[in-house]
Amino acid sequence: MATARSTRSDVSKQILEHATRLFAAHGFVGASLRDIAKAVGIRKPSLLYHYPSKDELRRRVLEQMLAHWNETVPRLLKAATSGQEQFEAIATETVNFFVADPDRARLLLREMLDRPDEMRPLVEAHVQPWTKIMCDYITKGREQGRVHADIDPEIYVAHMINLVVCGVAMLDTFAALTPGGGAPDQHAATQRHVKELLRVARAALFIDPALRLDAEFESPSSPSK
């Protein structure tokens, strides 16, 4: 009755993980069922026993990623009370969600390119609650003169999501080619790019630094510089 030690649900999960990775790396058409099965260590018909078709597997991969999103973000948001805290929580947690596994960003990006008509309502439904919070907050800030008057909240939010998703999708590429920092290891370079994503998102909002929502720009971890 209980799941045997290394049977169904375990293999299904492995398939899902490798499928996510390979779809993200090579695209849906570029990653074959044989490749995925080989990565898992089984044969293709065994894979099709767990997921009846490649397209169904694709849907499950997406579904799983969005489920992760839905269980991660609300938890983080609960702690936030003020509008500013909510805004910051959504922004940082969105970045963290994708940075934690850049394949999510690459997968999402590829699907948006390959199947925009299918993905648009799907994504819209999943981000709508959070974009609404951010839009309301921006609108309020705009009325109070804290946020630049030219900003259309929805357009801003759309482009910031795009900035984050695409920025994370390209993180490895970016981190590989930043020579100037003096930080030779990949991880530090990645960290700087992540910080830049958040910085741009904040900076794009405000008309006057004295009126910024956060008291001061997040200083580098060592305040010497």
Place this chain on the structure above:
Amino acid sequence: MATARSTRSDVSKQILEHATRLFAAHGFVGASLRDIAKAVGIRKPSLLYHYPSKDELRRRVLEQMLAHWNETVPRLLKAATSGQEQFEAIATETVNFFVADPDRARLLLREMLDRPDEMRPLVEAHVQPWTKIMCDYITKGREQGRVHADIDPEIYVAHMINLVVCGVAMLDTFAALTPGGGAPDQHAATQRHVKELLRVARAALFIDPALRLDAEFESPSSPSK
């Protein structure tokens, strides 16, 4: 001797155009030679007569796009004299280049996802002169206190290029889902998103609006709003 009225170079060009469009829409593996040939109105072997292999066709498509870039941007840059004018010219012209044909952005994005190791040096070589101008200008602005001290010029430029390329690649999708503006037609929505791209790129740079390089934010075409 001269090219016949509708022969070789003409067909080759048509192949290149349709290949660009289909690679951008469906990816390299997702667009078959038969599809491309059918779009042109010929059969597959005829296509392979003009381009000896699919991979060679891909290289030529990329090469053509980068050639367009190389002949477009320097022309625009020649008119600019001051550092600020150069900066503005590069930024706006980069946006215009991709907006003029969003397939360029989609193609570039897909290739960066599919073949990052091949694309990184290729892109780097083509954008290096322009990013250097922008980086130098930002560095100068930073020393003069006009630009935020946290900004690493190279990281900023990398993310702004990413913002523009990915933003334009998603333009149609974004324009389709912006309900709030009251501008029902697609073109107006696109224009607003393009404007947002440039606005973010500028806003992310400056620490104080009084010190912004452009005297004031570009107001909407009708100054009423």
Place this chain on the structure above:
DNA sequence: GCATTTGTCTACCACTCGGTAGACGAGTGT
């Protein structure tokens, strides 16, 4: 006028794709 080049075509190739049929063995319930 005739040979040659140019560009397209039909027919075919080996290969890979997603998906199916059915054998087989290990457990499991009774």
Place this chain on the structure above:
DNA sequence: ACACTCGTCTACCGAGTGGTAGACAAATGC
């Protein structure tokens, strides 16, 4: 002990892939 389910396998299928061989017709060169 036996029937049955579960999960995997080998073998195969039709369809579609990139690419090739060679026939053929229209220009082109001389």
